[in-house]
Amino acid sequence: MLTKKQKRQMSKILYSKIIPPKGFVAINLFGLIVVRKGFMLTKTSLNHEKIHTRQMIEMLFLLFYLWYVIEYLIRLIQYKGAFLEAYRNISFEREAYAMQNDLQYIKRRKTWAWRFFL
Numbered sequence: 001m002l003t004k005k006q007k008r009q010m011s012k013i014l015y016s017k018i019i020p021p022k023g024f025v026a027i028n029l030f031g032l033i034v035v036r037k038g039f040m041l042t043k044t045s046l047n048h049e050k051i052h053t054r055q056m057i058e059m060l061f062l063l064f065y066l067w068y069v070i071e072y073l074i075r076l077i078q079y080k081g082a083f084l085e086a087y088r089n090i091s092f093e094r095e096a097y098a099m100q101n102d103l104q105y106i107k108r109r110k111t112w113a114w115r116f117f118l
Helices: 004-009 043-058 062-078 083-088 091-099 113-117
Strands: 012-016 026-029 032-036
Touching: 026 043, 043 062, 043 091, 062 083, 062 091, 083 091, 091 113
Parallel strands: 012 032
Antiparallel strands: 026 032
């Protein structure tokens, strides 16, 4: 039996044919994890998306997306139009990729931890 706290921490997962874009398995939209139909979400991928959910909550969702887009544009310039490299170097993504294999990270993660990945 799950506690109320555990239920709140669980992410909602939706499967879709069109979201996320090809080349990606999952995307986190306002705490809703959308997985491309036909793909399995691994514990590592789920942890990656949960890290994003925590980042979004810290930044009140809209500020997260605003920062994400601005930083992505800056990284595009920095990496001379290399889309994937720009994406992988967004601070939110750097934290999520660096810590996705540590399934206990979310429990000990400090608030605003993504700032150390700027």
